[in-house]
Amino acid sequence: MATIGSLPTPPRAPGRVVFLDGQNEMGMVEVSTEMSTAAIYLHGAQVTHFQKRGELPLLFMSQCSRFSEGQPIRGGVPIIFPWFGAREGLGQHGFARIHEWEIKEFAPAPDGSFSLRFCLPECPEASTLPAFTADYTVSVSDYLGLRLTITNRSDTVFNFEDCLHPYFAVGDVTAVSISGLARRTYLDQTAKFALRTEGALPIRIASEVDRIYLNTTDPVEIADPRLGRKILIEKEGSASTVVWNPWVAKSQQMPDFANDEYSRMVCVESGNVAPNEVALSPGETHTLAVRISTQTLA
Numbered sequence: 143m144a145t146i147g148s149l150p151t152p153p154r155a156p157g158r159v160v161f162l163d164g165q166n167e168m169g170m171v172e173v174s175t176e177m178s179t180a181a182i183y184l185h186g187a188q189v190t191h192f193q194k195r196g197e198l199p200l201l202f203m204s205q206c207s208r209f210s211e212g213q214p215i216r217g218g219v220p221i222i223f224p225w226f227g228a229r230e231g232l233g234q235h236g237f238a239r240i241h242e243w244e245i246k247e248f249a250p251a252p253d254g255s256f257s258l259r260f261c262l263p264e265c266p267e268a269s270t271l272p273a274f275t276a277d278y279t280v281s282v283s284d285y286l287g288l289r290l291t292i293t294n295r296s297d298t299v300f301n302f303e304d305c306l307h308p309y310f311a312v313g314d315v316t317a318v319s320i321s322g323l324a325r326r327t328y329l330d331q332t333a334k335f336a337l338r339t340e341g342a343l344p345i346r347i348a349s350e351v352d353r354i355y356l357n358t359t360d361p362v363e364i365a366d367p368r369l370g371r372k373i374l375i376e377k378e379g380s381a382s383t384v385v386w387n388p389w390v391a392k393s394q395q396m397p398d399f400a401n402d403e404y405s406r407m408v409c410v411e412s413g414n415v416a417p418n419e420v421a422l423s424p425g426e427t428h429t430l431a432v433r434i435s436t437q438t439l440a
Contacts, residue, residue, distance in 0.1 A: 313368020
């Protein structure tokens with residue numbers, strides 16, 4: 143577990159980057175720019191906070207989140223890799239989100255933004271997979287930029303799933319509407335992966351929702367009248383969009399999620415899962431990029 147004393151020294155950017163011991167002394171980085179602030183834990187390279195100046199925080203964090211070795215953090219933006227969902231005998235959503243990543247580069251930009259690049263070190267769970275490297279760049283500007291890059295270093299095809307899994311903070315999940323997925327086909331995980339088609343209207347949430355929308359590359363927008371803002375999720379290198387809210391019963395089954403927190407969050411995830419998994423040839427690289435921005439809701 144990294145502590146402040148073991149972290150590298152940042153470049154000259156006074157007031158921009160601070161290394162701290164976060165919860166349970168887990169290493170974390172706080173980034174501050176004139177436009178926004180962010181926090182990233184080395185555990186899972188997980189962004190746990192992003193906030194534009196003058197706005198409310200973008201990301202939801204459960205008050206019951208575990209900050210402990212080998213456990214995922216509930217909230218923020220987990221990295222899902224190299225599989226999505228459950229695998230027999232293996233952890234849920236892969237191992238990238240439960241391992242400590244290394245910081246490799248700091249990059250202040252002339253426009254006042256700041257980027258940090260992380261890499262996933264070798265870990266035992268990867269030993270059964272083709273050799274690969276995983277790099278992750280977080281850009282803190284007036285938007286939150288995320289780029290997960292996987293390179294196949296082996297001599298065989300590497301099949302994997304990936305997903306960037308933001309938990310968005312909302313005023314009341316029953317009041318939000320989600321646009322950009324009209325008439326799209328999806329797998330309904332609440333109905334044993336039944337194949338369904340979305341209607342023409344924006345998505346409204348009034349019960350548990352757990353859907354994998356297939357062959358979706360367009361931006362998605364969350365309109366939140368209670369907080370008076372729109373959240374725009376733009377993406378590249380992603381063919382799947384996942385929409386999730388656990389609702390009441392599932393919330394009560396999750397030990398790291400308070401019973402009533404479902405009403406203040408919604409996940410709109412970008413990635414490549416199920417039939418949209420990535421097949422990466424030897425020497426090839428795949429990048430999943432997500433840009434999250436906000437606007438005042440007119």
